[in-house]
Amino acid sequence: MRLELRDITKQFPGVLANDRISISADRGKVLGLLGENGAGKTTLMNILSGLYRPDSGEILIDGETQVFRDPAEAISAGIGMVHQHFMLVPVFDVVESVALGSEPVSGLAATFDRATARARVVELSNQYGLHVDPDSKIEDLPVGVRQRVEILKALYRRSDILVLDEPSAVLTPGETEELFGIIRGLAAGGTTVIFITHKLNEVLEVADTITVLRRGRVAGTVLPHETSREELANLMVGREVELTVTRGPANPGETVLELKDVFVRNDRDEMAVRGASLEVRAGEIVAVAGVQGNGQTELVEAITGLRHIDSGHIKVGDTLLDEAKPRKVADLGVAHIPEDRMRDGLIKGMTVAENYILDSYHREPYSSTGRFDRVAIAREAAKGVKEFDIRTPSIETTVGSLSGGNQQKVIVAREFSRPVKLVVASQPTRGLDVGSIEYIHRRIIEQRDAGAAILIVSTELDEVLALGDRVAVMFSGRIVGVLPSEQATKEAVGMLMGGVH
Amino acid sequence: MSGLRRRLRPLAIPILAVISAFIVGSLFLIFTDIPALQVLPTQPLDFLGTAVGNVIKAYAALLTGSLGDPTRFADAFRTPTPENWATAIRPISETLVAATPLIFTGLAIAVSFRSGVFNIGGDGQFVLGALGATATVLLLRDLPAPVTLVAGLLAGIVFGMAWGFIPGFLKARMGAHEVITTIMLNYVALQIVQLALRTPFMRPATGSEPISKVIDFVRVPALIPLPGLRLHWGFIVALIAAALVSYFLFRTTKGFELRAAGLNLTAARYAGMSAGGSIILAMVVSGALAGLGGAFQVLGTVTQMSNDVNSGYGWTAIALALLGGTRPGGVVAAAILFGALNNGGHEMQIETSIPLDLLVFIQALVIMFVAAPDLVRQIYRLRRRGPEGGAPVEEGAAA
Numbered sequence: 048m049r050l051e052l053r054d055i056t057k058q059f060p061g062v063l064a065n066d067r068i069s070i071s072a073d074r075g076k077v078l079g080l081l082g083e084n085g086a087g088k089t090t091l092m093n094i095l096s097g098l099y100r101p102d103s104g105e106i107l108i109d110g111e112t113q114v115f116r117d118p119a120e121a122i123s124a125g126i127g128m129v130h131q132h133f134m135l136v137p138v139f140d141v142v143e144s145v146a147l148g149s150e151p152v153s154g155l156a157a158t159f160d161r162a163t164a165r166a167r168v169v170e171l172s173n174q175y176g177l178h179v180d181p182d183s184k185i186e187d188l189p190v191g192v193r194q195r196v197e198i199l200k201a202l203y204r205r206s207d208i209l210v211l212d213e214p215s216a217v218l219t220p221g222e223t224e225e226l227f228g229i230i231r232g233l234a235a236g237g238t239t240v241i242f243i244t245h246k247l248n249e250v251l252e253v254a255d256t257i258t259v260l261r262r263g264r265v266a267g268t269v270l271p272h273e274t275s276r277e278e279l280a281n282l283m284v285g286r287e288v289e290l291t292v293t294r295g296p297a298n299p300g301e302t303v304l305e306l307k308d309v310f311v312r313n314d315r316d317e318m319a320v321r322g323a324s325l326e327v328r329a330g331e332i333v334a335v336a337g338v339q340g341n342g343q344t345e346l347v348e349a350i351t352g353l354r355h356i357d358s359g360h361i362k363v364g365d366t367l368l369d370e371a372k373p374r375k376v377a378d379l380g381v382a383h384i385p386e387d388r389m390r391d392g393l394i395k396g397m398t399v400a401e402n403y404i405l406d407s408y409h410r411e412p413y414s415s416t417g418r419f420d421r422v423a424i425a426r427e428a429a430k431g432v433k434e435f436d437i438r439t440p441s442i443e444t445t446v447g448s449l450s451g452g453n454q455q456k457v458i459v460a461r462e463f464s465r466p467v468k469l470v471v472a473s474q475p476t477r478g479l480d481v482g483s484i485e486y487i488h489r490r491i492i493e494q495r496d497a498g499a500a501i502l503i504v505s506t507e508l509d510e511v512l513a514l515g516d517r518v519a520v521m522f523s524g525r526i527v528g529v530l531p532s533e534q535a536t537k538e539a540v541g542m543l544m545g546g547v548h
Numbered sequence: 549m550s551g552l553r554r555r556l557r558p559l560a561i562p563i564l565a566v567i568s569a570f571i572v573g574s575l576f577l578i579f580t581d582i583p584a585l586q587v588l589p590t591q592p593l594d595f596l597g598t599a600v601g602n603v604i605k606a607y608a609a610l611l612t613g614s615l616g617d618p619t620r621f622a623d624a625f626r627t628p629t630p631e632n633w634a635t636a637i638r639p640i641s642e643t644l645v646a647a648t649p650l651i652f653t654g655l656a657i658a659v660s661f662r663s664g665v666f667n668i669g670g671d672g673q674f675v676l677g678a679l680g681a682t683a684t685v686l687l688l689r690d691l692p693a694p695v696t697l698v699a700g701l702l703a704g705i706v707f708g709m710a711w712g713f714i715p716g717f718l719k720a721r722m723g724a725h726e727v728i729t730t731i732m733l734n735y736v737a738l739q740i741v742q743l744a745l746r747t748p749f750m751r752p753a754t755g756s757e758p759i760s761k762v763i764d765f766v767r768v769p770a771l772i773p774l775p776g777l778r779l780h781w782g783f784i785v786a787l788i789a790a791a792l793v794s795y796f797l798f799r800t801t802k803g804f805e806l807r808a809a810g811l812n813l814t815a816a817r818y819a820g821m822s823a824g825g826s827i828i829l830a831m832v833v834s835g836a837l838a839g840l841g842g843a844f845q846v847l848g849t850v851t852q853m854s855n856d857v858n859s860g861y862g863w864t865a866i867a868l869a870l871l872g873g874t875r876p877g878g879v880v881a882a883a884i885l886f887g888a889l890n891n892g893g894h895e896m897q898i899e900t901s902i903p904l905d906l907l908v909f910i911q912a913l914v915i916m917f918v919a920a921p922d923l924v925r926q927i928y929r930l931r932r933r934g935p936e937g938g939a940p941v942e943e944g945a946a947a
Contacts, residue, residue, distance in 0.1 A: 351818075352820075353817065353818065372820075373817065373818060373819070373820040374820030374821075377820055383818070385818055390812070390814050390815070391814050391815055391818045392815060392818065393812075393815060394808055394811045394812040394815050394816070395811075395812070396811045396812075397807070397808070397811060401804070405808065405815070405819045406818075406819035406820050408801055408804055409801050414800075414801050417800050417801050417802060418799060418800055418801070419799050419800065419801065419804070421799070
């Protein structure tokens with residue numbers, strides 16, 4: 048079916064979230080909807096799925112005006128949503144999850160007709176190459192498969208228009224490739240797909256047309272083969288953006304971080320890091336590539352004092368880390384940008400100022416003899432906000448209400464507010480928009496140039512290649528190769544990531 | 549948004565919850581009045597008159613019962629004898645007497661909630677504090693009264709602390725869930741009290757009731773020097789405790805650690821804080837507050853230890869902590885409100901023969917409305933609080 052949104056406007060108090068937005072997608076085509084966080088993508092999709100009603104503008108399906116009073120009406124008009132955060136019941140199996148809400152019934156007691164539901168799930172799964180085992184429990188399935196269950200749910204409800212909201216955010220590169228295959232298959236079968244993302248490469252790869260949103264408006268609609276990453280980034284951000292921050296050659300000094308045959312266990316008591324060895328010197332960036340789950344998380348936690356080392360040793364400067372004490376490690380001059388900022392790095396119910404002092408609150412000038420100096424805290428936090436260009440109404444605003452990019456800047460500002468010898472950054476730009484990525488990268492390179500040793504762990508190959516003076520690859524708990532940046536090509540690193548060496 | 553409005557914002561839900569509870573309570577009052585309902589089909593206007601009249605009478609009695617009767621104040625001004633003044637002030641004095649233990653236990657629970665620990669053991673900590681205070685003053689009865697009194701209050705703190713420390717330690721070091729351990733320790737505490745009350749040391753010379761000797765030889769001084777007013781300095785100490793708790797939570801590094809652990813344990817650990825330490829500290833502070841409340845109850849209000857020295861203060865405290873938004877000032881306000889309802893209810897029951905249970909009903913409604921803030925928002929068409937000045941949660945929050 049052909050979908051068209053015409054001049055959609057939605058005003059929230061203080062924010063014009065959608066300002067006369069018009070988009071359209073033909074039957075069997077993939078529309079990429081590209082925009083930074085806060086550009087209005089999610090509002091627009093909430094309007095399309097019946098959660099919000101637009102202040103003005105129309106929704107047309109095959110040329111007919113539609114009014115959705117609630118999500119049920121949008122579903123019955125053929126619109127299926129796959130949300131960024133999945134809406135599945137962990138203890139249900141695939142058939143139950145897919146059928147939930149529109150279960151076929153049989154018999155006098157109108158009991159759930161599992162056989163019919165199952166048959167249809169299998170049929171759809173085969174038809175679109177989704178490869179989902181209908182009888183597995185949701186909680187046992189990897190994230191990529193759960194997403195396919197969500198897609199199945201939409202198809203099961205005979206959706207002709209499928210909306211995917213940031214579908215690759217939770218996927219590995221391999222799973223993302225599979226997803227693209229599925230999207231192409233769906234489109235070939237006549238489904239209209241709307242693919243929402245902030246990742247340039249993805250729309251270029253999978254979309255038939257690309258509409259870029261910026262600050263609630265359409266910044267442009269382009270065709271993938273007539274555009275470039277640079278043009279898309281400029282449309283998204285509204286100014287020239289450096290996709291790869293330029294950096295001078297590294298000037299490595301003495302070794303700051305030394306890992307020797309390190310073994311670390313994960314939470315399930317399995318050996319996750321198995322004999323990793325690596326050195327990071329002052330004034331260089333070592334970027335660790337690897338598919339998620341190859342021991343990177345545990346390795347970083349061991350370096351930052353959050354996890355015990357089973358055997359081997361880790362040295363920061365001349366100090367041997369022999370017990371897991373995050374504060375001791377921080378006192379050695381280690382800045383840590385953790386993997387999951389909302390879980391590990393910030394307390395979202397606390398203010399910007401409180402988060403700014405989260406790991407140095409016990410020191411001067413923030414406190415003495417256990418009591419806070421509120422004047423000093425306000426002064427320093429305001430300085431950090433200014434210096435790191437954190438966009439927040441005030442330092443008393445709770446961090447949870449800031450955008451992802453600004454949240455990450457709070458962490459970076461905090462970690463770099465102390466004297467830094469070593470920076471350990473895990474997924475430093477995950478989920479951030481182009482402008483914030485550029486900013487964070489620039490700050491990290493500044494630290495390098497000021498003489499800090501930098502260890503970056505990222506599953507984004509682009510990031511690893513853009514930042515690493517040396518690229519290390521982690522596979523199955525070991526560092527399986529270290530390449531100088533001139534030898535670190537996508538192919539070479541990709542091979543090592545897959546365990547081929 | 550102006551600073552003042554931002555400051556007042558957290559008050560909207562609790563205040564509207566209280567108003568809603570009284571409205572629903574009045575409907576309950578109207579529709580359980582069977583004789584009045586019988587005239588409804590024939591004389592609807594009469595019914596309406598009676599109904600509104602009853603509601604006004606009931607709530608007026610509640611007000612005079614909890615705050616005081618204007619005519620008695622007028623009498624006191626006209627003939628200012630101590631007795632007249634005492635009569636005029638007595639209702640509000642009794643309201644604050646009822647509020648005092650609630651402030652202590654409410655603060656105790658608020659501290660634990662702030663640290664993410666659900667202390668359900670306020671009851672146990674309260675009664676053991678009361679027992680410790682009683683035993684101590686009995687033991688030290690020959691010392692000068694002020695010394696005995698202070699020792700008794702300190703004993704209340706120590707006993708409460710100890711009873712808070714146990715579940716705190718078990719959770720921090722062994723991962724035992726505090727809801728289970730504190731509930732169980734409530735029973736243990738009650739049995740300890742039973743046992744203690746049977747010993748000759750505590751038991752009065754005659755009688756078989758489970759009550760202790762009267763300990764009125766030491767008594768927390770009265771706050772208002774008028775005959776028959778029970779309000780004592782424990783109330784002032786409760787207010788000071790609220791101020792100290794507020795200072796502790798928001799102005800000290802230990803309080804910061806405790807709140808950080810309560811909001812996000814992982815991030816607190818990443819920031820180098822000791823999560824176990826915060827849990828134990830929170831439980832110890834919590835226990836100390838509840839224990840001190842118990843000590844003031846026996847040394848200031850009831851002058852005798854018994855099984856029923858605690859009338860569910862530890863449980864009510866959970867509601868108060870929620871109603872007060874786990875802010876010490878809010879807890880004090882909530883405790884005084886509940887004290888007023890408990891105390892004014894008696895007057896209402898006598899004046900209008902409306903059973904005290906209406907007040908329990910209203911208290912339950914208050915808690916229900918506070919626990920369901922979305923319901924209150926819908927009824928009063930409040931906007932949901934979004935980021936940066938009221939916009940609904942946008943994509944920034946998800947990313």
